[in-house]
Amino acid sequence: MVTPAALTARQDLAALREIAQVPAQRSGPAGERLVPVVPPLAALLPQEGLRRGSTVAVTGSASLVLTLLCGPAQAGGWCAVVGFAQLGLLAAAESGIALERLALVPVPGPRWPVVVATLLDAMDVVVVCPPASPGAAGRRLMARARERGAVLVAVGAWEGADLRLAALERRWEGVGAGHGHVRVGHLLVEVSGRGAARRPRRAWVAVTGSSDTRSSDTESASMESASMESASRESASARPVDRGPTVTVRLRSAGVA
Numbered sequence: 001m002v003t004p005a006a007l008t009a010r011q012d013l014a015a016l017r018e019i020a021q022v023p024a025q026r027s028g029p030a031g032e033r034l035v036p037v038v039p040p041l042a043a044l045l046p047q048e049g050l051r052r053g054s055t056v057a058v059t060g061s062a063s064l065v066l067t068l069l070c071g072p073a074q075a076g077g078w079c080a081v082v083g084f085a086q087l088g089l090l091a092a093a094e095s096g097i098a099l100e101r102l103a104l105v106p107v108p109g110p111r112w113p114v115v116v117a118t119l120l121d122a123m124d125v126v127v128v129c130p131p132a133s134p135g136a137a138g139r140r141l142m143a144r145a146r147e148r149g150a151v152l153v154a155v156g157a158w159e160g161a162d163l164r165l166a167a168l169e170r171r172w173e174g175v176g177a178g179h180g181h182v183r184v185g186h187l188l189v190e191v192s193g194r195g196a197a198r199r200p201r202r203a204w205v206a207v208t209g210s211s212d213t214r215s216s217d218t219e220s221a222s223m224e225s226a227s228m229e230s231a232s233r234e235s236a237s238a239r240p241v242d243r244g245p246t247v248t249v250r251l252r253s254a255g256v257a
Helices: 004-020 062-074 089-094 112-120 135-148 216-237
Strands: 033-035 055-059 079-082 102-105 125-128 151-155 163-175 180-193 201-207
Touching (some): 055 135, 062 089, 062 125, 062 163, 062 180, 102 112, 112 125, 112 135, 135 151
Antiparallel strands (some): 163 180
């Protein structure tokens, strides 16, 4: 007879095995494994996908982050978002991201590099909004991504990133002269970086999701303030506060300070 506890343990083990499985990947011109992206972004990228082990910096729009996650999520990949509390679950769902394959860590605490490094071991794509310039920890996380074959996506500037995606302009469809509703937004996206991406390329990319009902100024300000808010939380956490009962989650060392 199988007890409820044993059944739960089996389910947990099955979930862990599913996380550990690497989904089938397309190969680029040089035989490199790629994480797929949605077709509008694929047309902009040198290899029509995100090379495993690479680091990507995204600026200018939270919707662009969601659009970047759509491809891996729809292909059965696992994604994680760390330190980016402004990213909403409703917007993610409306963008086509499978929430059961999305892990959120909105407040990772002062050991955020360890959290990111641990997730790079199991996830296909890990998005991080660092509280400040990552410095040496950033370089170690890039090395971790290369070692594990994951894609590290940084919200904001990130020194040494292989690719940079920037939302430069925005336009809307569905709004008339004083009437109508926003149906879809379009971002003018510029892709630049190293190697084949050295020459910048631009194109308009359609984005969906509830986050796109905000103005471009509001969304840009949200992304720019994310790091400041994270830094404020880190500072507040350093002060003694009576928080009552606590639950401690132990993370194994991931080789990142």
